[in-house]
Amino acid sequence: MYELKSESTRAVAVSTGNPVLDRVPAIPNQAMAKEFFRQSFRATPAALEMLKANQGELYRPIVSMEKQEMLLYDVVAFVRAGFKDRNLIAKGNGELFRHSLAIARQAPNVQGHREPREVVEIKGARPRGILFVTSARMGRRVTAERIAQFLGSDPMPIELMTPGGRVTHWYLPVLRVNWSGRLDDFLGKFLTAYGPAMRQGDLLSEIRVDKGRLEAEALAIMVGLCLGANLGLLIVERIDTSEAGSDSAGKVWSVLGQLTRATGIPVLCMATTGGASGLMRHPSASGELSVKTISMRPPASDSAEWADVCSYAYQEILGGTGKAPSWLVNKLEELTQCRTALVIKSCLALAQYGYGDAFWTAVPADFDEIVKAALYTEQASLSNVKRLENGIRGYTRASVMRFADWLAPGEGPNLVLGLQIQTSPRANLPPELRD
Structure with missing residues (x-):
């Protein structure tokens, strides 16, 4: 039996027999989620005292929408479910996670050769992709920031007694990575974020990648590092039209989908409407990365x-x-x-x-x-989106895509060629066939 001291009063008080799961906060209800987002804004004295006791200090308030509060609830539920499926003290898991980390950091031999990296898979793992879609300037970054504050961002040591002695594992609650539509660039951003998050050195220069097997190598490295750190949640941010819909972006979507399928680690994609339309072009990845989809419109003016x-x-x-x-x-x-x-x-x-x-x-x-x-830099987007929402015609698909990040989430399917069916009658058809 192990004993762990929780570093957050939001964590589960009673041991679950799962040392990493014991470090994850309990799933908040909507009232708790709203309080956590809004902090001191319109909080009762009792709620303020509770927040101070849990956090040590108050965060900057975020006036949350209901969909942001739902997202926090779902993310925590997915993180907890993920750790139930990959219990660190289950037979063989500790050794498997350490092995996966060694694979990711595998160095070439003295002749410069190295065996291809293998992708470690968790038996029975299921994909846990969460897609959060909203239009531009609706707080995706601060939402991701608040989720990281709730779950924690500092790596925590977990010491376990084994027949060979005491072994230290690590638990990294959240890793935030910015999107790139090129797989080599995205892997670089992943390594650049992972090193500082785990208080390690420059992994970008340490880990060598076989560019001839880039997709397999990237997946093996990311899976190995995530399992080795007992990662709770991977957040992919800044997913917008400019790169998410490019031809090269398909490999990035694919690797992220395979990662959550192989490990059960939740992947939260923070996308604009245009960015989400890029995922729609890839059926396998979209199924894995949108197990849960939450769309958020700007609030109604009378709300x-x-x-x-x-x-x-x-x-x-x-x-x-x-x-x-x-x-x-x-x-x-x-x-x-x-x-x-x-x-x-x-x-x-x-x-x-x-x-x-x-x-x-x-x-x-x-x-x-x-x-x-x-709002000088936003004026063109605001005016054109308003015209589009009012049904103004004359836009080509290319011109619509320039403002796709600003469209309401419900317009996403209309941005993908082939998903919008033209039902207007053809003028050159005989009258009996036009209907």
Whole structure:
């Protein structure tokens, strides 16, 4: 029997007989998830004390949508299920995980030769891909950040007694990697992220890859390092149209799908609408990486969530107290199309011109000009997406794809050639056949 001291009061208090699972926080309900996202924003005194006791310090508030709270719930559930399937103290697993790590870091012999790396597979593993889809400037990065804060990001040592003596394993709760549409570049980003996360050296220069077998090598290396670190969750971020839909991106999608299938380690892909459309072109990978799909639209302009986003920005950035003035809520909806990150960006610019309730009682004369200047780089996307949503015609598929990251998630299938069926009658058909 082993004894572990939990480093988080959110962790399960009673031993499960699974030393890594004991380190994973319990699955939060929606109220707990909302409190964890929003932190001090509109929290009760009791909730604040609980957060401080659990975390040691409060994080910056994120005014979450219901779908973000659902995502946290599902991610934690997937992480816990993954560790139930690969219990570190189950017969042979400890040795298997250490062997997989040795395979990943396998060096060539003195003649420079090396046997091809094998891909270690966990018996009975099932894919646990989670696809989170939302349009641009809707908080994908801060959502990933909050998930990592909930699960933890520092590697934790786990010491087990074996017949040969005490053995130290490691548990890495979360690894965050930025997307690339080229497999060699993505593997480089994976190694660059993994080394610092595990407090190790420069793995990018240490681990040599046979470029002639790049896909097999990348899969073997990533599987080996993930199993060796008892990784809880792999988060792949910045998945957008520019690279996710390229021809070379298919190999990246494929490797990520095979990784979660071989190991059962959850892979969370944070994609824009255009980025997700790239995955739709690859049926095998899409099945493995979208076991759970959560789509999040911008909040409705008359919703409590939108009012909360505006009130938070009003209080934290513009120096106001209480709820945001109704004129500010309406103006921000008009100019940002309810994109949460753009509200923050706009208010940071506005704060340079005025601060406090007294200043914001009425609309400043140059309000629109200030916000439009702050959103200069987003104006083309915002205006064209609005035209597309209003049914304006005249766009080619190529021009639509330029703004695909900004479209609502429901438009994703329409971006993939062949998924949208043309049902309008052909003018040159006989009348009896046009229907």
